Amino acid sequence: MKKIFNILCLVIISSILFSCKKFLDTKPQDFLSSSNYFQTEEHLMRSLTGVYDILGSNPIYGANYHSKLGMEAEEGYYFRANLVVGPQVYNITANNTEVLSFWTNLYKGIGRANFLLANVDNNKGISEAFRLQIKGEALFLRGYYYFLLVQNFGGVPLMIKATENANDVHIAKSTAREVYDQVIKDMEVAETLVAPIQQLGYGGRVSKSAVRGILARVCLYMAGEPLKDVSKYEKASFWAKKVMDDVEAAHALNTDFNDIFIKYASDQYDIKESIWEVEFWGNATNVYREGGFLGSWHGINCVNTTIGYSQGIMKGTRRLFEKYKSGDLRRDWSLAPFLYRADGTKSLFTVTPTNLQKYDRFSGKYRREYETLLPKDNNNTPINHPLLRYADVLLMFAEAESQAKGVPTPEAIEAVNKVRRRGYGKYLNGIGAVSESxxxxxxxxxxxxxxxxxxxxxxxxxxxxxxxxxxxxxxxxxxxxxxxxxxxxxxxxxxxxxxxxxxxxxxxxTDITTADLAPADYVSQQKFMESIQDERARELCFEALRKQDLIRWGIFITTMKSVLADMLVDSPTGFMSLAFKNVAEKNLLFPIPANEIGINKALVQNPDWL
Structure with missing residues (x-):
């Protein structure tokens, strides 16, 4: 798909313009000095591309985070009976290579951002407006990488300056609060510097809308477990409302839920709905590529290469299937109601499945049949990964506003209803019904x-x-x-x-009231919160958000064990229950990689992993 910058720039500073201290255990033999680089707009853009590139790496959104590390909690299960070890089934040690790679690549991105920020003003002859935009994007991405780290590891070493001494590797953890505070600081500065999304014209680059929406997310995480800083609900509401009230950006829901994901696959942008996404491009036929694995790993199982090969490693649970009610059109897109035959035709599932059959549906959002880049590679796909959609902003606003005010306000209820109306095929630019089912x-x-x-x-x-x-x-x-x-x-x-x-x-x-929440769904603050939790599952499943949602709500383990109880009734010996059997309190965080503790003597292991 269209890249943010020239694809040729992706690797030129991957190993020379970054790194955090712990990743440099030998002295570099060759080095590009900052005194003779960062002298042109092209230099700055290339360096920024290196910071962005981490998002699409395999340990992050290229593959592992949407398939293993950020597994979709109670919404799905890893469909491989022979893989009984790994983060996808909550069976790892501190030596797990996937967790190490996740940690390492995030710090690599932080190191690249730090190096760019230290040198962005080397040539004051470059337009100040250009330099400030570069600075804003680098600050935001550094903050976002720390946000992923603190969600998954808790307190981590906090490094906000470029590496000067490769031998200085012993850096203690900062607290989770300190890391979150730095994330907020970076992002709030970035919000004043980056470009409006309507100026950029696509969602693959950080915009004011993206920064505001992610700030709402960060504040919601701080308000929940483990920090429980409930004062952040008001800030989350503020930032979400900034996205909603931006007249020039004019964000709105796509009237067709399916079309959101068709666009991700077919090289199209919809900046009204898709505010920020990870860009992927190419089909592995030449060097100009950065393909991901959405569709080929996380998709509908398929051996037909014209449709697009897919391993189909993620299936949905009965719990997710049953969250969708009659008339909700999102179910049959998110949970594919068919299998691809070898000839590419579809074999439809029964419309009245048994409890056990409700576990048969593959995650269906990322469908390779809509890819337009030919020929299709068996692994690399150009399907973009959603990072922030307008529907998420509406649901975050509803949650934050109601929690801040202590009651389900009419504005919060209406925000949820807007998402639901689109889900039932009844939404037109936020003002009413467009069609019926x-x-x-x-x-x-x-x-x-x-x-x-x-x-x-x-x-x-x-x-x-x-x-x-x-x-x-x-x-x-x-x-x-x-x-x-x-x-x-x-x-x-x-x-x-x-x-x-x-x-x-x-x-x-149907009619418009079919989609709206019933009074019983918001009769109390607790009922409204439960309605939002269910709505986030229906709308945002398989977008690498659910596990962390459950953790911040403080219901991750109880929810997983509740689904396990269902599974043991539906299929007592089924492998699909493995992750749900294994998951324990220690899985609220990943272990600090043993390799990092071996290098950085100031690091200590997370308590439950000792």
Whole structure:
């Protein structure tokens, strides 16, 4: 996909313009001096590209964070029965190489940012506006990398200056509070320096909207476990509202939930909805590439290379399936209701699955059939990773505003309802219903002479939908909706094809109140909070957010064990329950990598990993 900067720039300073002290255990033999670099706009841009590049590395959003390290908690499970060791099943030690790589790459990004920040003003002849924008983006990315570290490791060594002595490697942890405070400091400065998103025109580069939205997220994490700084709810609400009230950016929900992810796959941008995303590009056919593994790892299992090969390593749980209610169109996109056959055609699942069958659906947001870059590589895909969507901003605002005020305010309730209306196919630029789905098809006359081959025809009303007939004794006793559609302006006409005559059925459409929260969903602050928690699962599943959400809410372990209880009833010997069996309190954080403790004698291990 379109890269932020020239792809050629990605590696030129990967090993020469960074590094945090702990990664330099030998003296460099070759070095590009800052005195003869950072002299042009191109130099600064190349250095900034190196800072961005960490986002797309395999240990971060390129592969592991959306597939193993940031596993989707109770929403999904790792679909590989033979892999019984690793972070994806909560069975690791401090020697785990994936955790080490995650830590190392984040600090590599921090080191690159520090080096750039130390040298951004070397040539005052470069436009000050240009230098300030570069500084803002580097500050934000440094803050974001520390945000990922503190979420996953707790307190970590805090280094905010470029390395001057490669032998100085012994740096103690700062507290989690100190790390969070530095994240806030970096991001608040960045917010004043970076460009508006409408000026950039795409979501792969840090904008004011991205900084504000991520600041809302950071504040929500500080308000929750383990810091419990509830004063940050007000700040989270403030930053989310800044995104919502930005008239020039004019953020709004895409009217079609599916289209968000089709755009991620097909090299399109929608800066109204997708505020910040990790850019991927290329198909491994030449050196100009930086592919990720969304779709090929985390996607719908497929061996057909025209559709796009996918290992399909993540499946959803019954718990997630059942969070979606009738008429919610997001379910069948997020949890694919089909399998790809070898010839590329789709084999549909039953519309009324058993409890065990509800675990069969692959994570479906990242679909390779929509990629436009050909030929398709078996591993590298150009599908961008969502980091911040407008729907998330609305839900963060609802949570923060209600927690800050102590009650579910009308503004908070409306923010949730906007997300829900889009999920039910009823959203148009934030102001009302655009279309309806079929809520039911009622058979008023069963007719005679029908067979199992009977076809249900749905015509008219400016929409499309599908359904199947239930035939018993030659009569049509019911009609099951397989795709409720989302573009009907009036009820369609239902007819039947094949043998048989006399059956009559009538379709009923949903209405706007179908999507909105019921009064019982916000009758109390606790009920509203539970509604938001469920809505975040329905809207944001498989976007590498759920585990940390559950942790900050203080319900990670209890939720995982609750799902385990379901699994042991549904499939007592199933491998899908392995992660849920293994997870324990110590998994609220990763262990500090043993390799780092060996190098940095001032580091101490997280208590539960001693």
């Amino acid at each position: 079929i809520s039911s098809i009622i058979v008023s006359s069963q007719g005679t002479g029908y067979t199992a081959a009977t076809t249900v025809n749905i015509a008219g009303g400016n929409g499309t939908a599908t359904a199947t007939a239930v035939v018993s004794g030659g009569k049509i006793t019911a009609v099951n909706i397989t795709n409720a559609g989302n573009k009907f302006s009036s009820p369609p006409i239902i007819t039947f094809s094949g043998a048989g005559t006399g059956a009559v059925a009538t379709a009923t459409l």
